[in-house]
């Protein structure tokens with residue numbers, strides 16, 4: 560998934576595992592919920608929900624990121 564800080568407007572087109580998706584979700588929604596609930600990608604797991612356990616780790620621009628505590632606004 561590619562990132563860009565401060566990208567708040569509605570629709571984004573993230574590239575996830577080589578596939579383009581077009582989504583329009585709350586910029587404050589955690590990436591984990593967007594992946595699981597909006598896109599149905601269940602490989603990313605929920606653990607502590609507090610950026611402590613790493614169960615929800617995804618790569619944003621090749622950087623390991625806790626998706627439970629990172630808002631969708633950090634993606635484009």
Ligand code: FES
Nearest residue numbers: 606607608613627
């Ligand atoms: S769920 Fe534990 S770090 Fe995200």
